[in-house]
Amino acid sequence: MTVTVAVDTTGADLGPAEVAEGALIAARQGVASRLYGPAAILSEVVGDAAGVTVVDAPVSIAKEPDPAAAVRAHPDASIVQVARAVGAGEAHAFVVAGATGPALAAGLLHVRRAKGIHRPxxxxxxxxxxxxxxxxxxxxxxxxxxxxxxxxxxxxxxxxxxxxxxxxxxxxxxxxxxxxxxxxxxxxxxxxxxxxxxxxxxxxxxxxxxxxxxxxxxxxxxxxxxxxxxxxxxxxxxxxxxxxxxxxxxxxxxxxxxxxxxxxxxxxxxxxxxxxxxxEGPGGAYLLGLRSLGVVPHGRFSRNGFAEAIVRAARGVEGGVTGLVHDDLQAAGALRRPPAPVAATAPSTGAASATAASSVEPII
Amino acid sequence: MTVTVAVDTTGADLGPAEVAEGALIAARQGVASRLYGPAAILSEVVGDAAGVTVVDAPVSIAKEPDPAAAVRAHPDASIVQVARAVGAGEAHAFVVAGATGPALAAGLLHVRRAKGIHRPxxxxxxxxxxxxxxxxxxxxxxxxxxxxxxxxxxxxxxxxxxxxxxxxxxxxxxxxxxxxxxxxxxxxxxxxxxxxxxxxxxxxxxxxxxxxxxxxxxxxxxxxxxxxxxxxxxxxxxxxxxxxxxxxxxxxxxxxxxxxxxxxxxxxxxxxxxxxxxxEGPGGAYLLGLRSLGVVPHGRFSRNGFAEAIVRAARGVEGGVTGLVHDDLQAAGALRRPPAPVAATAPSTGAASATAASSVEPII
Missing domain, CATH: 3.40.718.10 (Isopropylmalate Dehydrogenase)
Incomplete structure (x- = not known):
């Protein structure tokens, strides 16, 4: 399997071009990526390099004060497109430069929580x-x-x-x-x-x-x-x-x-x-508990930090990190039990649907 | 007013003599102290220096795992004698080398919580x-x-x-x-x-x-x-x-x-x-919210740290730290209200006495 990482380039302090430089470093280490952001800027860096593609997504919500609202209000935002691509299986993991809140909000909505996980x-x-x-x-x-x-x-x-x-x-x-x-x-x-x-x-x-x-x-x-x-x-x-x-x-x-x-x-x-x-060495913060792995390098990172984030995201995918979490939690009896089907719990429907509702509520 | 500080010398890593050396430094800066610990060792350091007296109190509970129980079980322990002396007005503040738990437990029992304070x-x-x-x-x-x-x-x-x-x-x-x-x-x-x-x-x-x-x-x-x-x-x-x-x-x-x-x-x-x-510069941790000020220098401190603790305890007394806290809390309407007298709260006696009981319960 060749791992592809979807990357939101819009939240980097040094600009999308610096993230693109990081993607080129990662590509030379065998990790493919799809870069989301202003295509003109990204393409100028990427040129016709192998392993890196560009998707034009110039709308950034990296600095929005209410990420959960911003994710819903801007379906065309770069991070939302990244999360949708991962949710749809077009990429195996995502990297979002400098935007923890939007990454979590978009991840919850479009990548979705992994089965049996209480909270990312x-x-x-x-x-x-x-x-x-x-x-x-x-x-x-x-x-x-x-x-x-x-x-x-x-x-x-x-x-x-x-x-x-x-x-x-x-x-x-x-x-x-x-x-x-x-x-x-x-x-x-x-x-x-x-x-x-x-x-x-x-x-x-x-x-x-x-x-x-x-x-x-x-x-x-x-x-x-x-x-x-x-x-x-x-x-x-x-x-x-x-x-x-x-x-x-x-x-x-x-x-x-x-x-x-x-x-x-x-x-x-x-x-x-x-x-x-x-x-920058370890690539940033890792968003765990969704169906796919996410990495959030700090906005002030340089190309080296972004490259680490992309390469390590791929390493996590190759190592099967989300499957490992599930298997270990199952073996330990620590998976979240799914809400009981409504038919089987007639007397406690209220409680069951409350659980189901809280399972999609953004937590940030 | 000449401030006198009661000092438990038994919890210092370098031994009671090191604390006594600190008391001599403090005495040269005009702060009097009463040292509690093994009198033979302390007197050898102190000699006939002015401003430092020695009380023989060789029992130490500085390293007891359950300080609240130890304070009750050992009424002759150095820290208990120190707290009693302060509670009785024989000294204005206390310094306990290297024993936060016992200082808090003995302080709650014998120095007692200041009026209107929820918790030290x-x-x-x-x-x-x-x-x-x-x-x-x-x-x-x-x-x-x-x-x-x-x-x-x-x-x-x-x-x-x-x-x-x-x-x-x-x-x-x-x-x-x-x-x-x-x-x-x-x-x-x-x-x-x-x-x-x-x-x-x-x-x-x-x-x-x-x-x-x-x-x-x-x-x-x-x-x-x-x-x-x-x-x-x-x-x-x-x-x-x-x-x-x-x-x-x-x-x-x-x-x-x-x-x-x-x-x-x-x-x-x-x-x-x-x-x-x-x-060692600032003298250690300060125990606030009791009727008198307490200072807990770290057990590994040298004489300089113990001297700072004694001198700064006196500075707090001279500055009227406990009175200031009370006045400021009163002005801000943030004092704890005393439990209502039992006679006036006949229907809720249970709740009132629960509050009264919790007010003497050691919290560590």
Missing amino acids: ALALPLPVPGRTPVTLVDVGANVESRPEHLVQFAFMGAALARTVLGIERPRVGLLSNGEEPTKGTPDVVEVHGLLRERLADNDRVAFVGNIEGTTVTTGAADVVVTDGFTGNVALKLIEGVSQTVIGGVRSAATSSPMAMLGGLLLRPALARFKSEIDP | ALALPLPVPGRTPVTLVDVGANVESRPEHLVQFAFMGAALARTVLGIERPRVGLLSNGEEPTKGTPDVVEVHGLLRERLADNDRVAFVGNIEGTTVTTGAADVVVTDGFTGNVALKLIEGVSQTVIGGVRSAATSSPMAMLGGLLLRPALARFKSEIDP
């Missing part, structure tokens, strides 16, 4: 020095989550770590305020118990218990599970604190002639360190 | 480069909090920033997953509305709205309010990420002879940067 989640493989990235999930697809959602996030994150990051038996940790199983909110304590039970003797995923903030970046777990509010705060803190410390080192290196010379001599070694923690 | 909170002034520390509150006194608790935490944190850190009109921010007032869990959105209302036109405290993780360490707010679970995760992430990045720079500086030379030349400038973000 956003997983971010966080580059850490000297190690494989640590996957943080959920980093903000959901503001509130129930314990059974977090259990699914654990399996989703593990399947991503296996297929996209190549970790054979990912170690899953639960983010909490202490290592003991009794630490955390009542929900977190419940999730701990559920994960311990459902990941006991699982030969594809290991549960290492609670993880504190101190060890997230030291590799105590390959996958760190948390609710979308805490995960989003955590991700942005990691970004902010890294920049503050790196900024402090940079000012130190300009504070005196001697320090400047030191900084100059240290520069090549620091560049290697900075490339180790380059957020 | 733990506030951590976080050292950030080039600025006054940013106070994060709650960093873990409570695992779960209601919106009205977070509103009180905002006033407590602001009063601490004013008295202990010398910030004239602290800017309070609410930690969330986006800057817009609509971002966050329903509780966070409610807190946002309450703070906007209650801090409107307040000439002692400003509300700057939601703060994201990216700007916590860049000084977007002087006080960052959050629930104890998120705050504890955040604090430990900040610690972990700082160490990871500093560790990465350190390894870079030993990766080649040229880089080692660069590191050597840069060392004095980096030492200044590291001292700017030294966690």
Whole structure:
């Protein structure tokens, strides 16, 4: 199978052309893509290169404040066309540069939720020095989550770590305020118990218990599970604190002639360190729990980050990430049960249809 | 008034003598203290120095897994004696080296909650480069909090920033997953509305709205309010990420002879940067919401950190931190209403006594 990735190019800070350059890099690594955006700009970059096609879709809703409304109001928007193409099987995965909200809204509407999944989640493989990235999930697809959602996030994150990051038996940790199983909110304590039970003797995923903030970046777990509010705060803190410390080192290196010379001599070694923690490395955030895999590289990424996103999306498809999630959840008894057919549940029709209705409600 | 600070010396990693050395430094800055711990060890350090007295209290519960039970089971424990001394007015504030749980449990029992306060909170002034520390509150006194608790935490944190850190009109921010007032869990959105209302036109405290993780360490707010679970995760992430990045720079500086030379030349400038973000600088975590101020320096601190804790505790007392909190909450209409007298609420006695009971229940 040749994997084709549908790509929305309109949300990149450097413009659609930069995403197209990324698609050319991916094509040279054997991954085909269909680029959606302003065709004139995209075609000028792509030319007649093999493996990259262009679809004219100049309407962008990447910066709309209410993505769910925008997705419904603009059926011709690039992200909506991307999601429809994936939903129709014309592409195997999607990459949306710089627009998490629209990607999630369009994905829910046109790619649709995978069978047995409560809620999609956003997983971010966080580059850490000297190690494989640590996957943080959920980093903000959901503001509130129930314990059974977090259990699914654990399996989703593990399947991503296996297929996209190549970790054979990912170690899953639960983010909490202490290592003991009794630490955390009542929900977190419940999730701990559920994960311990459902990941006991699982030969594809290991549960290492609670993880504190101190060890997230030291590799105590390959996958760190948390609710979308805490995960989003955590991700942005990691970004902010890294920049503050790196900024402090940079000012130190300009504070005196001697320090400047030191900084100059240290520069090549620091560049290697900075490339180790380059957020473009793992390709961006991964949208899990839909019928096809989505990747959302940050809007400020360069062509290299967009190329990573496209190549890794293909790797996830080839590794069968959505099937793996389903199989693992089924084996663990953690799939969402479908709403009972109306005929069989005459006395509780109200509850059943409420479940069905909530299953298509956009959550952002 | 000469302020006297009661100090539990038994939880320090470097031993009680290191805390006693800190008390001597504080005494030279005019702050008197009473040291609780093994008298023989403490007296050897203190000698006949002015302003420092020693109380023999060799029983330590600093490392007990269940602090609330330990506080009740060991009335002779050093921290319990410290809390009793403060509760009885023999000292004006307390410092407990390295034992947050016991400090909170003993404080609730013997210092007691301040009038009108729902829950005590733990506030951590976080050292950030080039600025006054940013106070994060709650960093873990409570695992779960209601919106009205977070509103009180905002006033407590602001009063601490004013008295202990010398910030004239602290800017309070609410930690969330986006800057817009609509971002966050329903509780966070409610807190946002309450703070906007209650801090409107307040000439002692400003509300700057939601703060994201990216700007916590860049000084977007002087006080960052959050629930104890998120705050504890955040604090430990900040610690972990700082160490990871500093560790990465350190390894870079030993990766080649040229880089080692660069590191050597840069060392004095980096030492200044590291001292700017030294966690010992602000003295540790502050226990707010009791009738007297408590400070919990980290167990691994040196004498300098313990001295800061003692001196800053006195500064808080001199600035009238507990009175300020009460006055501000009263002016804002955010004091907890006392349970109605039983006689007046005959039909709802059950509810009233439940409130009264929960008011003495240790929350950790």
